[in-house]
Amino acid sequence: MARYETGFEDGRRLLRGKHERLAYGLLAAALVAAPWMLPAYHIGEATFILIMCVASLGLMMLTGFTGQVSLGQSAFVGIGAYIHTILLTQGVPLPVSLLLTTAGAALGGLLVGMPAIRVSGLHLAMVTMAFAIVCEHVLGRWKSVTAGHSGMAVPDPTLFGLSLGGPRAFYFLCLVVLAVVLILLVNLMRSATGRAFIGIRDSEAAAQGLGIDVARTKVLAFSLSAACSGLAGALLAHQMQHITPEAFGLALSLQLVLMVFIGGLGSLRGAILGAILIGLLPSFISSLKEALPARLGAQFGLELFVYGAVLTFFVLLEPGGLNSRWVRIRKVLAEFPWVRKSSVHKTKVYMKSERYR
Numbered sequence: 001m002a003r004y005e006t007g008f009e010d011g012r013r014l015l016r017g018k019h020e021r022l023a024y025g026l027l028a029a030a031l032v033a034a035p036w037m038l039p040a041y042h043i044g045e046a047t048f049i050l051i052m053c054v055a056s057l058g059l060m061m062l063t064g065f066t067g068q069v070s071l072g073q074s075a076f077v078g079i080g081a082y083i084h085t086i087l088l089t090q091g092v093p094l095p096v097s098l099l100l101t102t103a104g105a106a107l108g109g110l111l112v113g114m115p116a117i118r119v120s121g122l123h124l125a126m127v128t129m130a131f132a133i134v135c136e137h138v139l140g141r142w143k144s145v146t147a148g149h150s151g152m153a154v155p156d157p158t159l160f161g162l163s164l165g166g167p168r169a170f171y172f173l174c175l176v177v178l179a180v181v182l183i184l185l186v187n188l189m190r191s192a193t194g195r196a197f198i199g200i201r202d203s204e205a206a207a208q209g210l211g212i213d214v215a216r217t218k219v220l221a222f223s224l225s226a227a228c229s230g231l232a233g234a235l236l237a238h239q240m241q242h243i244t245p246e247a248f249g250l251a252l253s254l255q256l257v258l259m260v261f262i263g264g265l266g267s268l269r270g271a272i273l274g275a276i277l278i279g280l281l282p283s284f285i286s287s288l289k290e291a292l293p294a295r296l297g298a299q300f301g302l303e304l305f306v307y308g309a310v311l312t313f314f315v316l317l318e319p320g321g322l323n324s325r326w327v328r329i330r331k332v333l334a335e336f337p338w339v340r341k342s343s344v345h346k347t348k349v350y351m352k353s354e355r356y357r
Helices: 008-012 017-037 040-064 073-089 094-116 121-141 167-189 192-202 204-209 214-240 250-263 268-291 302-317 321-335
Strands: none
Touching: 017 040, 017 167, 040 073, 040 167, 040 214, 040 250, 040 268, 073 094, 073 121, 073 214, 073 250, 094 121, 094 214, 121 250, 167 192, 167 214, 167 268, 192 204, 192 214, 204 214, 250 268, 250 302, 250 321, 268 302, 268 321
């Protein structure tokens, strides 16, 4: 049965109706029960996806909601990983280290965002990509701090004397971090700041006319995005157990961009759906190599072919991303069996953005 809003408070509720509360309750129960039912390998894969969800949410704040394309998100992930590893090596407690890592990455986003907001579009993408390349080289050559290309061993996470280095315990740590980040971002997007992000994405000139400080809001988006990415980097460091600068190159940035685009721009749910899909692709590619004849499976570039095929599919057939498809499926289920053709028909959305001068 379709649900309609009958009051002002209906639009402010996070969970509307008993069906939605039941669905999210079952999802939470499944996530909690998963590590008790899966083997260690699959727990590790699920943990990696949770970490990528945090990083994808950070990039969604910048690209999906504010309209600023960034190809340098891997740099903030790397900065977070190294800050967290250095702090843990110095004996800083895990919660304090995570907070300091998040603040340090946010400061890095502030320093990058202040000059970067002067450009937009392709120029902004090039600036952020250059920052990622420079950051990777700095991490590789600053041997006195980062140990260079030989890398650094990451201490096991401990909380109140209890080790969280096991697959199950670390899974729950990442799940809690993801839940906290998601709740904070959901409430942020319901605030005036979140509406300012969307206003700048749709039209900078209109946002400026409505009294929004465009420059300050863009820098804030950079800082928040970098903070989420740095926090994801701290968790990723534990997942890798030994970090090197090569792990935080442009390939990671491109993966994050794919997550945001394929998931659906302008949707936190889309960021998570995109992270799940892209996070599962490496396992799918490994299975595909085993299923194909040995001559085809050993071909160089099979991974790039699969990523390109997935991207092409969404660009041509589902430009709204996974979230758009999910919204239509949910609408069909809500109206079943009285489904109209207009319920599943894709509507074009036209948007024109202008920069104020």
